[in-house]
Amino acid sequence: METTHLLQLAEEFGSPLYVYDAAKIEAQYNRLTTAFSKVNGLRINYAVKALSNISVLKFLKQLGSGLDTVSIQEVQLGLMAGYAPEKIIYTPNGVSMEEIEEVAALGVQINIDNLSILEQFGAKHPSTPVCIRINPHVMAGGNSNISVGHIDSKFGISIHQMPHLLRIVENTGMHINGIHMHTGSDILDIEVFLYAAEILFKAASNFKELDFIDFGSGFKVPYKKDDIQTNVEELGKKLTKRFNSFCKEYGRDLTLCFEPGKFLVSEAGYFLARVNVVKQTTSTVFAGIDSGFNHLIRPMLYGSYHHIENLSNPKGKERFYSVVGYICETDTFGSNRRIAEIKEGDILCFRNAGAYCFSMASNYNSRTRPAEVLWLNGKGHLIRERETFDDIIRRQVVLDFDAVPALAE
Numbered sequence: 053m054e055t056t057h058l059l060q061l062a063e064e065f066g067s068p069l070y071v072y073d074a075a076k077i078e079a080q081y082n083r084l085t086t087a088f089s090k091v092n093g094l095r096i097n098y099a100v101k102a103l104s105n106i107s108v109l110k111f112l113k114q115l116g117s118g119l120d121t122v123s124i125q126e127v128q129l130g131l132m133a134g135y136a137p138e139k140i141i142y143t144p145n146g147v148s149m150e151e152i153e154e155v156a157a158l159g160v161q162i163n164i165d166n167l168s169i170l171e172q173f174g175a176k177h178p179s180t181p182v183c184i185r186i187n188p189h190v191m192a193g194g195n196s197n198i199s200v201g202h203i204d205s206k207f208g209i210s211i212h213q214m215p216h217l218l219r220i221v222e223n224t225g226m227h228i229n230g231i232h233m234h235t236g237s238d239i240l241d242i243e244v245f246l247y248a249a250e251i252l253f254k255a256a257s258n259f260k261e262l263d264f265i266d267f268g269s270g271f272k273v274p275y276k277k278d279d280i281q282t283n284v285e286e287l288g289k290k291l292t293k294r295f296n297s298f299c300k301e302y303g304r305d306l307t308l309c310f311e312p313g314k315f316l317v318s319e320a321g322y323f324l325a326r327v328n329v330v331k332q333t334t335s336t337v338f339a340g341i342d343s344g345f346n347h348l349i350r351p352m353l354y355g356s357y358h359h360i361e362n363l364s365n366p367k368g369k370e371r372f373y374s375v376v377g378y379i380c381e382t383d384t385f386g387s388n389r390r391i392a393e394i395k396e397g398d399i400l401c402f403r404n405a406g407a408y409c410f411s412m413a414s415n416y417n418s419r420t421r422p423a424e425v426l427w428l429n430g431k432g433h434l435i436r437e438r439e440t441f442d443d444i445i446r447r448q449v450v451l452d453f454d455a456v457p458a459l460a461e
């Protein structure tokens with residue numbers, strides 16, 4: 053979408069504002085399905101936690117997507133968006149047996165990632181099909197906060213515990229219909245991914261009644277021009293070949309699943325904020341915006357890079373700025389960035405603001421959260437209203453201290 057459209061949307065809906073380009077989401081979805089078009093059964097389950105607006109979920113449903121969820125609330129959002137329970141997989145970590153049972157009762161595919169719950173669930177519900185999450189202990193990603201397949205990760209059942217796992221399955225008579233891995237975000241090296249896939253195939257051959265193999269996600273998206281990204285097309289070629297040969301060995305066609313979040317929505321998102329103050333100090337020029345890490349926490353949480361540009365003065369002379377938020381502690385979006393000259397009142401745009409941006413926003417500093425807009429067919433559609441002070445106060449219980457009985461002397 054054009055930056056002039058973004059500027060218009062900031063005028064129309066106010067700032068700060070999240071904008072999502074539906075055409076980009078669709079292009080990414082199609083890129084993935086095209087790369088894997090030679091697989092007999094392909095299923096893309098969008099990872100809801102990346103961006104969980106119901107209208108975005110509905111849009112992805114139109115494209116044919118399923119959902120990957122990590123909480124019962126995400127399951128409920130998916131059902132509200134019109135997904136059939138069979139189109140939803142639930143991959144929680146460290147949740148209670150009660151929540152897993154509740155989700156299974158809705159008809160949603162459950163994915164269990166520890167032996168304790170597997171044993172309890174298998175004993176109580178032996179006929180409910182269960183997918184198991186394997187940890188192949190392959191270090192696939194760059195950032196240790198988002199790489200979850202390594203040896204000391206809390207995710208998944210260690211591949212080394214396969215004998216114990218098989219004993220539980222045999223003793224309970226439970227039905228394992230899927231096998232899953234998710235090695236974390238930012239997979240750069242396709243060979244590492246294919247290596248992990250081999251471990252998963254080997255694990256899969258232990259089970260006779262599989263319907264699907266789920267390779268999780270972790271596709272790396274570009275954050276800057278010429279940034280490295282996962283070569284989805286090459287992965288598609290190589291994994292398809294191997295997957296199809298595995299299905300032959302296995303004796304029937306299985307469904308190949310992926311559960312991308314970032315890949316589908318990261319680049320579709322734009323975060324727009326207005327400059328409140330330009331502050332020259334002895335060493336730096338700060339541009340302070342009408343937002344903070346309460347709205348976009350990734351730079352402070354992971355050191356993530358979000359490209360920043362000045363929409364109000366696109367042809368202006370470039371200068372160096374540190375772009376900071378209004379939260380009362382260190383709150384830096386980017387240091388020493390070359391940006392076209394900024395004046396107070398200008399609208400800045402942050403790229404890659406689709407995944408893990410609004411979904412991680414909070415009310416810290418008692419600030420309201422921004423509105424969200426879906427850009428579809430040349431028009432901005434409001435898909436979440438800007439919060440008001442009422443949203444901040446709604447759940448607070450205001451004690452009347454005059455009515456509280458005094459302590460007896």
Ligand SMILES: *Cc1c(COP(=O)(O)O)cnc(C)c1O
Nearest residue numbers: 099234237269270311312313314
């Ligand atoms: C977060 C998550 C994903 C999505 O990861 P991305 O890097 O956003 O693609 C997929 N599967 C599971 C189980 C997850 O927890």
